[in-house]
Amino acid sequence: MNNFTYYNPTKIIFGENTIGQIAKEIPANARILITYGGGSIKQNGVYDQVRAALKNHKVFEFGGIEANPQYTTLMKAVEICRDENIDFLLAVGGGSVLDGTKFIAAAAPFKGEPWDILAKYAKVETAIPLASVLTLPATGSEANAFAVISRKEIGKKLAFGAPPLTFPKFSVLDPTVTKTLSKRQRGNGVVDAFVHVTEQYLTYPQHAAIQDRYAEAILKTLIEEGPEYVENPDNSESAKNVVWSATMALNGIISAGVATDWATHSIGHELTVLHNIDHARTLAIVWPGMMRVMGEEKKQKLLQYAERVWDIREGSETEKIGLAISRTEEFFNSLGVPTSLKDYELGKETISNVILNLKANNYVELGEKKLVTPEKVLEILEGRL
Amino acid sequence: MNNFTYYNPTKIIFGENTIGQIAKEIPANARILITYGGGSIKQNGVYDQVRAALKNHKVFEFGGIEANPQYTTLMKAVEICRDENIDFLLAVGGGSVLDGTKFIAAAAPFKGEPWDILAKYAKVETAIPLASVLTLPATGSEANAFAVISRKEIGKKLAFGAPPLTFPKFSVLDPTVTKTLSKRQRGNGVVDAFVHVTEQYLTYPQHAAIQDRYAEAILKTLIEEGPEYVENPDNSESAKNVVWSATMALNGIISAGVATDWATHSIGHELTVLHNIDHARTLAIVWPGMMRVMGEEKKQKLLQYAERVWDIREGSETEKIGLAISRTEEFFNSLGVPTSLKDYELGKETISNVILNLKANNYVELGEKKLVTPEKVLEILEGRL
Numbered sequence: 001m002n003n004f005t006y007y008n009p010t011k012i013i014f015g016e017n018t019i020g021q022i023a024k025e026i027p028a029n030a031r032i033l034i035t036y037g038g039g040s041i042k043q044n045g046v047y048d049q050v051r052a053a054l055k056n057h058k059v060f061e062f063g064g065i066e067a068n069p070q071y072t073t074l075m076k077a078v079e080i081c082r083d084e085n086i087d088f089l090l091a092v093g094g095g096s097v098l099d100g101t102k103f104i105a106a107a108a109p110f111k112g113e114p115w116d117i118l119a120k121y122a123k124v125e126t127a128i129p130l131a132s133v134l135t136l137p138a139t140g141s142e143a144n145a146f147a148v149i150s151r152k153e154i155g156k157k158l159a160f161g162a163p164p165l166t167f168p169k170f171s172v173l174d175p176t177v178t179k180t181l182s183k184r185q186r187g188n189g190v191v192d193a194f195v196h197v198t199e200q201y202l203t204y205p206q207h208a209a210i211q212d213r214y215a216e217a218i219l220k221t222l223i224e225e226g227p228e229y230v231e232n233p234d235n236s237e238s239a240k241n242v243v244w245s246a247t248m249a250l251n252g253i254i255s256a257g258v259a260t261d262w263a264t265h266s267i268g269h270e271l272t273v274l275h276n277i278d279h280a281r282t283l284a285i286v287w288p289g290m291m292r293v294m295g296e297e298k299k300q301k302l303l304q305y306a307e308r309v310w311d312i313r314e315g316s317e318t319e320k321i322g323l324a325i326s327r328t329e330e331f332f333n334s335l336g337v338p339t340s341l342k343d344y345e346l347g348k349e350t351i352s353n354v355i356l357n358l359k360a361n362n363y364v365e366l367g368e369k370k371l372v373t374p375e376k377v378l379e380i381l382e383g384r385l
Numbered sequence: 386m387n388n389f390t391y392y393n394p395t396k397i398i399f400g401e402n403t404i405g406q407i408a409k410e411i412p413a414n415a416r417i418l419i420t421y422g423g424g425s426i427k428q429n430g431v432y433d434q435v436r437a438a439l440k441n442h443k444v445f446e447f448g449g450i451e452a453n454p455q456y457t458t459l460m461k462a463v464e465i466c467r468d469e470n471i472d473f474l475l476a477v478g479g480g481s482v483l484d485g486t487k488f489i490a491a492a493a494p495f496k497g498e499p500w501d502i503l504a505k506y507a508k509v510e511t512a513i514p515l516a517s518v519l520t521l522p523a524t525g526s527e528a529n530a531f532a533v534i535s536r537k538e539i540g541k542k543l544a545f546g547a548p549p550l551t552f553p554k555f556s557v558l559d560p561t562v563t564k565t566l567s568k569r570q571r572g573n574g575v576v577d578a579f580v581h582v583t584e585q586y587l588t589y590p591q592h593a594a595i596q597d598r599y600a601e602a603i604l605k606t607l608i609e610e611g612p613e614y615v616e617n618p619d620n621s622e623s624a625k626n627v628v629w630s631a632t633m634a635l636n637g638i639i640s641a642g643v644a645t646d647w648a649t650h651s652i653g654h655e656l657t658v659l660h661n662i663d664h665a666r667t668l669a670i671v672w673p674g675m676m677r678v679m680g681e682e683k684k685q686k687l688l689q690y691a692e693r694v695w696d697i698r699e700g701s702e703t704e705k706i707g708l709a710i711s712r713t714e715e716f717f718n719s720l721g722v723p724t725s726l727k728d729y730e731l732g733k734e735t736i737s738n739v740i741l742n743l744k745a746n747n748y749v750e751l752g753e754k755k756l757v758t759p760e761k762v763l764e765i766l767e768g769r770l
Contacts, residue, residue, distance in 0.1 A: 001625045003400025007395070014642065015388025207622045209606040210629050215552045217598030225594060240386045244595050244642075251637075257399065257629075 026313030081108035095139025099147035124162035138189035140250025188280035263366035289380035454485030466493035480524025484532035509547035523574035525635025573665035648751035
């Protein structure tokens with residue numbers, strides 16, 4: 001285990017009918033900008049609950065943050081923050097709204113070109129305090145300081161984080177909100193959380209017993225609760241366990257002191273940029289290929305995964321690993337999430353474009369040991385045709 | 386799973402040779418009181434590292450905080466805080482020093498009788514910021530807001546917590562420090578962390594899958610790494626995993642949204658008050674009795690414990706549970722920690738005194754379902770003679 005610093009100051013307010021608690025968490029004299037997405041919060045009652053809770057606060061609104069939040073959209077919110085002296089941001093939505101709001105928080109007070117925060121790792125010295133009411137369990141953005149922002153005009157999808165400034169001050173996780181999600185959104189959420197965990201866990205043995213077993217705990221819980229959560233939105237106990245799993249998947253605990261992977265995400269991001277495929281669905285496509293092609297490098301952890309997560313006890317090492325990968329792929333499919341490029345009618349030309357984009361972003365040595373070269377990406381994606 | 390709020394703002398600085406990092410975590414103009422125990426930090430090099438790191442800070446010192454930190458001792462430090470306008474407390478030691486320092490932090494600015502914080506749950510409105518350099522993994526006090534304070538003159542051992550005020554701002558966990566602990570201290574630490582977990586886990590099914598599996602993760606890690614850590618202080622990887630396990634055991638994650646027990650602790654505290662037995666050792670005495678006597682109420686979780694933690698797959702339910710309890714007792718013994726009253730030459734009269742003390746503190750309905758009555762305590766301790 002390596003040395004590490006772990007600091008996560010987000011207050012989690014978890015449970016049914018907890019949205020009303022936001023009123024006492026936000027300063028009474030705050031000038032709040034509520035940010036949201038396509039307006040589903042106005043159908044499912046969340047918007048009304050938020051407005052009712054903040055009836056004595058000064059509130060502005062900014063809607064229309066899209067999936068894979070766009071720089072151009074977010075800069076309009078930055079304008080509002082500057083014009084209206086906004087001093088508190090409340091993201092009401094899923095990971096895209098949260099990520100977008102983190103960028104708004106950092107960009108509004110930024111002296112200089114905000115794009116540099118993403119493109120040039122420009123240092124963020126200050127940020128508007130932000131918080132969230134989460135409506136979609138998936139990305140874990142509600143309990144970390146990181147965000148991924150897109151700029152489709154130039155084909156970029158880039159990440160940034162400015163801890164501790166961009167940690168949400170609080171995040172309200174009301175699992176009842178998930179009832180109104182589509183089956184597709186629920187399935188995507190389970191896969192997203194699942195792959196977040198494997199990016200931190202399926203590397204090589206690092207003698208980090210707690211981190212390993214916590215990762216396995218989240219994976220097993222998603223396998224156990226995910227299908228029921230997807231099929232039966234009224235099962236509130238499954239919803240609670242999935243919501244909490246998604247948060248724990250990316251709050252920093254399972255990556256403390258260990259080298260992590262994230263190659264599947266980097267490749268997936270390019271599939272989203274090129275073909276607008278849902279983020280989680282790109283991960284489901286890439287994941288089985290990544291595990292098969294990088295199986296030798298990840299051998300010991302894949303064996304541990306097969307044995308501890310899937311309880312596979314028989315067969316040779318190669319058979320165990322193969323079975324664990326195919327059972328994972330079946331698990332994604334069972335949630336309604338396809339796992340091959342041909343499910344999106346994509347062929348070989350896509351692979352070349354993904355590799356070109358990765359090279360353009362200097363992503364030519366991906367993974368925990370920097371062994372995922374463009375040649376490996378080719379092999380990974382050819383297996384996904 | 387119940388609704389919950391989870392907030393833990395302690396920054397963890399973990400790893401070898403990290404003590405020097407305290408300098409940049411404490412305001413340059415702070416008036417710091419370093420608190421410590423019996424002086425072992427002056428033998429093992431920790432004191433020198435702390436003083437070197439703070440060479441440009443204004444530093445005062447208060448040593449002599451004993452195991453089961455005493456109110457009378459701590460009030461002397463409160464005097465120093467008031468006289469010297471101390472505005473930062475740095476606990477350098479184990480759980481007793483940390484707990485004592487939390488009380489000093491709350492008591493120094495308290496308007497009124499500080500004993501009321503413990504005896505009457507008087508509300509703590511403000512506290513001196515505190516942080517820690519941990520020298521003994523065991524209590525988990527380094528990452529929570531709680532403390533247990535004793536006043537031997539009147540036979541009391543009482544708990545308080547004032548989150549978020551009494552969370553350490555940061556805690557440095559340098560596992561190399563454990564090398565100089567005695568075998569007894571290391572064994573006690575493993576048992577203490579282990580029982581912290583079971584107090585939160587061995588209750589009844591609450592459909593909290595992550596909390597359950599995280600608890601099992603910590604228990605399995607302590608079983609796996611504990612013996613090596615106790616026997617071989619130079620195994621730095623075992624030390625790291627034990628240190629991190631002890632912190633995770635009581636940082637609030639495994640108790641989020643679930644009912645907890647703590648009856649073993651309440652009974653154990655009285656054994657410490659009466660006979661000055663090390664805290665962890667009192668837990669080791671009480672635990673097997675608690676599990677046997679309350680086995681019916683805890684049946685489903687004990688079965689889960691037998692199967693998932695000890696991998697016991699065969700036998701009747703009663704046999705599995707019995708085996709899990711006896712293997713746990715053997716595990717404590719293997720760490721050099723005795724598990725019966727007769728190991729301390731104590732007999733029946735002790736049991737009556739424990740029950741009298743519990744009644745005096747109004748602890749007459751202990752446990753997750755308030756079913757541990759004085760009659761049950763009698764039965765539990767009679768089984769430990």
